[in-house]
Amino acid sequence: MTRTAVYPGTFDPITLGHMDIIRRGAKLVDCLVIGVTTNPSKSPMFSLDERLAMVRREIEGIEGDIKVVAFDSLLMDFAEREGASMILRGLRAVADFEYEYQMAGMNQQINDRIETVFLMADVSLQPIASRLVKEIALYGGDISKFVTSAVAADVSARVEAIGRKGS
Template structure:
């Protein structure tokens, strides 16, 4: 029997309720879901790759399915090939996401047409959530409890307390 493996890549800095929605739904589409935590220095990470992997592992513990969390620092298609994936799962929030993701899917298909990209629309209530905005709100002391789980909120608040808030004197 052929095992259908899916890859869900991202920086997950931090992992949000939106990411969790895509993970829950994506895990139902494949026999094994590999969550690929990548470095993306252009996004100014708040957490190290190791910290983000630990955070994602903790958050997905209760989700049914065969889910693994690994890091990667390569082209997505090389990572997907290494994991023997046949599917890349991507979450979409808005039209702007679609334009970028559509272009990426087209480029990825040119690199390896054996791996399909599947887009999952974020739940309507979760569509505005972006890790970048969660970090920005938290940096100014704003409430992030609607966007992340309590344990992720504690991680973010602790890190920001360590590095210092913006706008404080």
């Protein structure tokens, strides 16, 4: 039986923290499905297609069976369609745990056949959040410690197109 996990997120943009969870998660399962989703409560910097392409580019060279799929549905419905037995989530801090704990409980109520598995973020990557990366970039700050050079270039180009704040 193949062990499949879904690692969901908006990945707007994909960070070194995301990459750490992907690398480590891919070693734990036979197939890792990175679910790139929309989130009605967020205003993405990149379109869904741009985020899919960005994630696919960034995971090249990572060992394991990894696929990148877009979804716009309940996570548990998506996981079921993908044949997943687990949801993979990264934790950075206590605040993450409280939110993720609640989500895991709700997801278990929806489908108790799919487990939620948490990986602690690498200590050096714990403060990284896509939201903060975008904010730093929009105000002209250096994001090179938080994303790959290719993602930094993508973000820089987008900031150039939409205009920097605080100018």
